[in-house]
Amino acid sequence: MNVSGLEWGITLAVTIGILLFDVLVIGRRPHEPSRRETGTALTIYIALAVAFGLWTWFFHGSQYGVEFFAGWLTEYSLSVDNLFIFLIIMASFNVPRIYQQQALLVGIILALIFRGIFIALGAVAIEQFSWVFYIFGAFLLYTAIKLVKDTDHDDDGDNAVVRFAQKRMKFTDTWDGLRLWVHENGQRLMTPMFLVIVALGTTDLIFALDSIPAIYGLTREPYLVFTANVFALMGLRQLYFLLGDMLKRLVYLSQGLAFILFFIGVKLVLHALHENEVPFINGGENVPVPEIPTLLSLGVIIVTLLITTVASLYKTRVHDVRKNNGGSDEGSGGESGDSGAPADPQNDHSR
Template identity: 55%
Template sequence: MHVSLTGWVLSIVVLCLLVAVDFVIGRKPHEVSVKEAGIWSAVWVALAVVFGCGLWAVGGSGPAGEFFAGYITEKSLSVDNLFVFVLIMAKFAVPAQYQQRVLMVGVLVALVLRAVFIALGAAIISTFSWVFYIFGAFLIWTAWKLVQDARKGGHDEEYEENKLLKTIERRFGVADRYHGTKLWTEQNGKRVMTPMLVVMLAIGSTDVLFALDSIPAIYGLTQEPYIVFTANAFALMGLRQLYFLIGGLLKRLVHLSYGLAIILGFIGVKLVLHALHESGVHVPEIGIAFSLGFIVAVLAVTTVTSLWASRKQRRNRISAGPENR
């Protein structure tokens, strides 16, 4: 699929306008209601569907299928990322009215990082075809790690600050309370960071780790940088609203890590098969239609089994009595 420079420029301009609209919506700090989050989540999903249909009309079912497979995969990985966002918000006790501002900055940082990683990935792939072996092996290892973490009880109960963040805190100091949405303030005659800036840095640093998983995953579904970029952009666009919409549901998705592990492992195998095919080895390749169906089926089954298991656990706690809860 060939996308002209004009097409790239128009797409980036439109996406920037959408980001600007999102910033305008959340410019005033307030606690986001489930209704507001639901409406805007539906809007962002509808825009992604419209874009995918537009790709179908212009480029055919192939590019559209790759976009939808990439979008669904990236959206699923984003949901898993929300677990970490919840832990970060709890760790730094972010007031409800400021959470959306933190998330907006986090999403913007993620978009910039994804753009950089996508450009690097495209350059590497065009030069070294054997990089697909590395991408495939990395995704299979990531899938195995997800399974191991899930068997140990899933995500940690508390967010642990990384060494870089701790070093920055020691270097500049941190205020003892929030000062609205300010990032810097004066305390004891010294200019120090506010907890708001620390939270933004925490989410921004985790965005780097998230990109390491998501970029190889989507390159396993399509090698078109345009589709990779737009799928990532649309998946991240509604992340802020999704956080408020399914915040209470996250703890009930107990099998999500297993589902993502299956998907990442599947894409990893797909990448290895593609690399072998590119090397002249006659092996079957997995088509995008099968990939899209497989991803949707895994997520559907994972969601159903997660909700069933959560309901069963809740019933067991109720039947056990208050003394055993």
């Protein structure tokens, strides 16, 4: 894929411009955005991603267009799962609704920074060491298995880094927007927002470790890797407020992501074997194994996401109907409110 410096420059300028607009215009005053505001913004961001994919398809070739759409859908799915963890973090720290928009924006910017760093490192590693695909593949297989075993995110708002900060620093219970510390009685005290940002940052770091090998399993073009991640992060803040507790209804999201990551992990391992240069594997010669085409990968990703979404909504709908009829699902009623209404994210999972 031949991407000129001008094309890179325009892409970076547009990306920075959108982020600045989000920060300086939309996010300049703390507020809980309306459904109309979030729906409009989300529609625009998705339309931009689709338009970019079509532009890539027609100007760089159908293969690169397929790679972008496959990468974007995969990264978007991982970002939605990341967003679910954000929701739990907000609830765990009881972040006031008026400040959640600002905190989410910081979390998304941190995610973009971490992913940008790992994209660059991944590109260098792939260029220098072909065997890195073995590592990427093994890591995705491990992540997929871990996702299947651990689908309960209840502890994600209280990680080791947060606990370390709580033990080593002095805190106040006062919220003051995005301020990380305040001065009280001659002392510098960290605000609760500091812990929220730490939790969001460490979560972003973990998801970046998952997402970069996944995207490099679908395309080796750094430009497509970067743009797929950027478009996957756009609109997540609006999606958080638009869907709210609907995210909790995607009960099979982790299983669907696990299958997608496992599939891409197998794809990476097969590619590594096909390009093998490791001396202790087949004497350093290429192993004649079939490779999975990106178009097939795109189909698998789309079908998996559709099945995951439909199955999740069906399960939660049946659960709500049984609750309304006084069924036997009372033991699991903590996920939703009475009469099938979603639970308030401020109360659910709170500590």
